[in-house]
Amino acid sequence: MEIKDTGYCKTKKEVPSSPNNLLLFRQQANISQDRLAEAVDCSRRTIGYIEKGVHDPSVQMAYRISNYFKVALPVLFPDLNEKPDEQEGAHHET
Incomplete structure (x- = not known):
């Protein structure tokens, strides 16, 4: 399926990939950000920012x-x- 750029939305290629799998796991579990946030003792906003x-x-x-x-x-x-490895590498270069 190809998504076309109509000027109103980003094409599939322009949408940044997720840096983690949290959204995928949350959607597969069929739970809301609110429910996950409550379960792990943080705010919904934090879950959104992490995703x-x-x-x-x-x-x-x-x-x-x-x-x-x-x-x-x-x-x-x-x-x-x-x-952490990237940060260590930066320290070794100085």
Whole structure:
């Protein structure tokens, strides 16, 4: 299925990919952002920001969310494993 640019919406290619799998898991579980937020003790806005990649979850939040869905942390948040290495690499270059 090809999505055309009509000037009113972005084409499929222009829509940024998600930095994590939270939205996918939440949709598959058929739960709202509100329900997930309540279950992991945070705000709905936080869940939305994490899904969009605006904010990375704290380690504790990432574990609470992965425990909720009963999946390994790297399955839900694959990019979290890369970020500490990138930061370490930046320190070694100075």
